[in-house]
Amino acid sequence: xxxxxxxxxxxxxxxxxxxxxxxxxxxxxxxxxxxxxxxxxxxxxxxxxxxxxxxxxxxxxxxxxxxxxxxxxxxxxxxxxxxxxxxxxxxxxxxxxxxxxxxxxxxxxxxxxxxxxxxxxxxxxxxxxxxxxxxxxxxxxxxxxxxxxxxxxxxxxxxxxxxxxxxxxxxxxxxxxxxxxxxxxxxxxxxxxxxxxx
Amino acid sequence: xxxxxxxxxxxxxxxxxxxxxxxxxxxxxxxxxxxxxxxxxxxxxxxxxxxxxxxxxxxxxxxxxxxxxxxxxxxxxxxxxxxxxxxxxxxxxxxxxxxxxxxxxxxxxxxxxxxxxxxxxxxxxxxxxxxxxxxxxxxxxxxxxxxxxxxxxxxxxxxxxxxxxxxxxxxxxxxxxxxxxxxxxxxxxxxxxxxxxx
Numbered sequence: 557x558x559x560x561x562x563x564x565x566x567x568x569x570x571x572x573x574x575x576x577x578x579x580x581x582x583x584x585x586x587x588x589x590x591x592x593x594x595x596x597x598x599x600x601x602x603x604x605x606x607x608x609x610x611x612x613x614x615x616x617x618x619x620x621x622x623x624x625x626x627x628x629x630x631x632x633x634x635x636x637x638x639x640x641x642x643x644x645x646x647x648x649x650x651x652x653x654x655x656x657x658x659x660x661x662x663x664x665x666x667x668x669x670x671x672x673x674x675x676x677x678x679x680x681x682x683x684x685x686x687x688x689x690x691x692x693x694x695x696x697x698x699x700x701x702x703x704x705x706x707x708x709x710x711x712x713x714x715x716x717x718x719x720x721x722x723x724x725x726x727x728x729x730x731x732x733x734x735x736x737x738x739x740x741x742x743x744x745x746x747x748x749x750x751x752x753x754x
Numbered sequence: 755x756x757x758x759x760x761x762x763x764x765x766x767x768x769x770x771x772x773x774x775x776x777x778x779x780x781x782x783x784x785x786x787x788x789x790x791x792x793x794x795x796x797x798x799x800x801x802x803x804x805x806x807x808x809x810x811x812x813x814x815x816x817x818x819x820x821x822x823x824x825x826x827x828x829x830x831x832x833x834x835x836x837x838x839x840x841x842x843x844x845x846x847x848x849x850x851x852x853x854x855x856x857x858x859x860x861x862x863x864x865x866x867x868x869x870x871x872x873x874x875x876x877x878x879x880x881x882x883x884x885x886x887x888x889x890x891x892x893x894x895x896x897x898x899x900x901x902x903x904x905x906x907x908x909x910x911x912x913x914x915x916x917x918x919x920x921x922x923x924x925x926x927x928x929x930x931x932x933x934x935x936x937x938x939x940x941x942x943x944x945x946x947x948x949x950x951x952x
Binding site for chain 2: 614615616617618619620621622623626627628629630631633635642651746748750751752753
């Protein structure tokens with residue numbers, strides 16, 4: 557399609573991508589929505605590339621959130637590679653969104669990798685003994701159990717949860733979005749959540 | 755000594771004790787300082803009595819502290835028995851002092867009881883193999899080791915630490931003081947301290 561100045565501007569506003577990228581995406585795409593999709597995929601790839609570089613992330617912020625009246629509190633460490641990014645508005649905003657997410661949804665772990673092996677094993681065992689699974693052909697069961705466990709864990713794993721403010725994206729996507737914007741790897745290091753008298 | 759109105763007033767201001775208690779303490783005491791001591795002991799006993807009642811403590815506050823620049827954070831739960839005390843200035847002030855203490859001194863545990871048995875055992879073993887201890891008569895060694903371990907642990911146990919703002923009293927005394935003032939048991943339930951990139 558043709559990339560008009562108005563559409564390029566709208567696309568830039570929507571995706572945060574640069575002028576040249578937006579123009580190219582519109583030219584390549586069949587529709588405006590298609591251009592958005594192209595840019596999102598490109599951004600996702602860029603974020604994954606930054607994450608894959610595994611640059612040391614020892615800068616960042618410790619951020620806290622105390623629920624009205626002091627009956628709930630969250631402490632969270634968000635890391636990045638440079639003090640420059642740590643002090644950026646995007647990074648600070650992300651830290652705020654994350655503490656609110658933890659306060660609201662009570663996740664148990666940051667990522668799948670943090671789930672202890674014994675928890676996985678127990679969940680796998682439960683899923684395997686499910687009659688629905690036992691009915692299926694034996695060579696497919698492992699795969700089905702993997703899927704079930706992952707789905708159950710997703711609600712308790714911060715980065716896999718749907719973001720409370722926009723359930724269409726996961727918290728992990730929200731983080732990747734800031735990685736793409738800042739060009740720096742960002743890692744949710746750890747969090748603690750206290751509910752009064754629990 | 756004689757209890758003049760002026761001295762009773764001064765004593766009340768200093769100790770926070772009631773009029774009758776102050777008058778009695780001054781009458782019984784040989785000096786003003788002596789009266790202060792009498793009241794402090796009485797207060798201590800009252801605090802211990804309240805603590806011994808072990809009334810359920812499920813009210814309170816979750817309080818946080820973030821060090822300038824977000825490079826250090828503390829989350830702490832302080833419990834009491836009633837919402838009324840939880841909302842009092844004394845209680846809120848205590849919560850603030852405690853998060854500052856944790857931020858400044860990095861304790862590992864709330865009380866001696868929270869120190870894991872394996873940590874104690876390791877420390878006992880180290881202390882026992884100390885040549886100074888081995889020189890002492892065998893029947894005294896256990897006691898000497900107990901003393902050494904307690905002293906070493908005290909720096910890492912919040913309630914045993916000297917209060918950063920007044921090293922003459924321990925953090926435990928600070929808590930007892932608020933127990934005496936509010937007449938309600940107060941329990942430091944738990945805390946978490948994050949230092950950036952540690």
